Amino acid sequence: MFIFGHKNPDTDSITSALALSNLKNKLGYNAIACSLGNINKETKYVLDYFNVNKPILLDNVKTQVKDLDYDKVESITKYRSILFSYRKMEANNIRTLPVVDDNKRIIGIVTMKDIAMSLIKGNYYKLDTCLDNILKDLDGKLLIGQNKEINGNIVVISLYHKTLRKESVLDGNSVVIVGDMYEAISTAIESKVQLIILTGGKKIPAKYLAAAKQNNVSIISVNTDTYTASKLINQCNYISTIMKTDNLSSFYENEYLEDVKEELVTNRHSYYPVLDKKGRYLGVLNRLHVLKPNRKKVILVDHNEITQSISGLNEAQILEIVDHHKIGDIKTDEPINFRNMPLGSTCTIVYYMYKEENIEIDKATAGLLISGILSDTLYFKSPTTTEKDKSAVADLNNILNLDLDKYSYDMFKAGTSLENESIEEIFNKDFKEFDEGEYRVGVSQVFTLDIDDVFRRKDDFISYINEINKNRNHYITLLLITDILKNGSYILYKIQNDSILKRAFDIVPSQGVFIDGVVSRKKQVVPKILAEIKDN
Structure with a gap:
């Protein structure tokens, strides 16, 4: 199973995926932590600090040939006899045998029909x-x-x-x-x-x-x-x-099911060899395997909205969702474990899952969990912070013995540096889209201790925001520039009706206006904007 957070992953998204995959593996599952994008500077600091490998980068969860229960039919070499091949097919109740060379590459196919015809016309x-x-x-x-x-x-x-x-x-x-x-x-x-x-x-x-x-x-x-x-x-x-050598059709194990189906429509072969990326034979695929495909098994953390998740999610089997955001639009065909709690961090939920299973938390995992909580709660300054978050941090720090003030500052400093980052990179590192009926809202958030660097490029940011707003047909596109020390955020935006910003935040809208006390996109920004759009 693959465990991953949202696109443009933040620290909570990555650390919760890593910690939960570790828990699942200790419970006997085969879980792989994944990322839906490159990790940011803050997350890199955390992984380096606790010496944890970054998760694998996952592009999509579309069904591939390797996900199908194709037949693992043993191949033969061209030096085997017709009678040997027949006896092998009869003993294993198969009707097709692939013929391979010394490097396991397909050179021919033989079927029961080929053998029968050789007896008649040979x-x-x-x-x-x-x-x-x-x-x-x-x-x-x-x-x-x-x-x-x-x-x-x-x-x-x-x-x-x-x-x-x-x-x-x-x-x-x-x-x-x-x-x-x-x-x-x-x-x-x-x-x-x-x-x-x-x-x-x-x-x-x-x-x-x-x-x-x-x-x-x-x-x-x-x-x-x-x-x-x-x-x-x-x-x-x-x-x-007697083997067939011409017009052989085969599929590579990494090919997507949608492409395989197109081939099956135009090609009337009964069986198709399956090959690895080096062209070596793995097994045999037929139409029945395609009609009843297996799906990739996934667990979502720190999100439950389609727009924030991976490509091909509709083809995957969602086993579980662990999140602390509002309930989104993801649907499943069957009941799943859905743990959604109003806490400051997904890592807090994962921490309590360890406690429920009575699984000991090692130092590396404790470091991941405490970092995710400190990051998402802005070291308890975010209004999303709860007593459960604080209690989890206290317990985890009994394992780690960190100077929390220093560690948090160093983590935020590493993560908020915008040096050598382009406008596009800054905007998209933590960008999410939300829907309210026919209206779509895009909100990007960047935490930084260097506000001056952003405002030196203010006009470039506004120009890019206008471009995103037009290309993605947003009702509003907003960049939230959060100053951790001042405990508030500056905003740059493009909106069809700026009175929505005035009512939502009780401000006089202007590019770069500071909103005191607003640091949480999830709790203080998105709900207010969506509510105002709905009432507009």
Whole structure:
């Protein structure tokens, strides 16, 4: 399962995903912490401080071929025989076998139909295989000779030995099937045939074996009669003699289901090999696998709105949501664990989940949790702060023994530096969209101890905000510049009706106006704006 927070992740989003995945793994699940964007400077400071690896970057959770329960059919090489392939397919109740080279790359496909047609339309008189295949397929015993390539014409001896010599039936390309007709066997040895298959399990005098060795003729003994051996011999041919090699269709395991479906519409193959990113064979896919696909399993933290989540979420199976924001628009097909609590941080909720499961919190995880809480509550200055947040921090710090004043200041200082960041980077690092009926609102928030740097680029910020407002069809686009030390925020904006700002915050709207005491987008900004839009 993948556990991740919202797009443009903040510290609470990342640390809660990491801490919850750690909890799930300790409970026996296979959880992977993910990020839906690059981590910010504050989060990097936290991860570096507690020596925690950053989560993997996840682009989408669309269903891929690797998510399907495709058949893990074992492949064969081109040197296996037709009869071996048939027996393998019959034993495993499969109808298709992939043929691969020494590097596990697909070179052909063989089906039960191909084998059946080879029995009906195949060349019964040609043999292209190796001695080992014949021994295994006919359950034979090697009397003289060694494994070698056998490529020749099949001759079933029923003629008198003098007739064989007279008609010159045998030569170095012949593979002879014969019973205990010793004169005929002698003639075959003299003709230096490639192979003699002695049927009926008969013994052969030593002189014939000696002559065969001298003439480089291999002899094997089989228990079947001559008729049966002659029926089976051409099935000892290499599978490469009948496999399909043209117009092979396959899918890579990372291909998306939507693309696979398009291919299935235009291509009528029954089975498709599945390959890894290096083109190596993994298994076989058919249409039934596509009709009932598995979905990626996900847990959402610190958000529950579609616009803030990952691409392809509608194709995933949401197992759980852990959040401290208002209930959004995400829907599920079945009941899930949905823990939504009015606390200052998602990390606070995760902390209490550890307590509920009676799982010990190690120092690294304690560092993640305390950082997420301090970040999202602005070290308890945010109005979203609760006594549960403070209690969690106190308990976690019993594990860590941090100087909270110094750690918080250093964390905020590292995170609020805007040095070498572009207008676009600053605006989008913590940008979220919200809907109120037909109206869409976009709110970005940046915490900084360097307000002067923002206002030096004020006109550029306003220009970018206007562009976003137009391109995304927002009713209002707002940049909240939060001064942690002054415990308030400056705003830059583009809005269709600025009286909404006046009523929402009791201010005279102007670019860069300071709103005292407003530090929480979730609790103090978005609800007021959406309420005013609704009443407008």
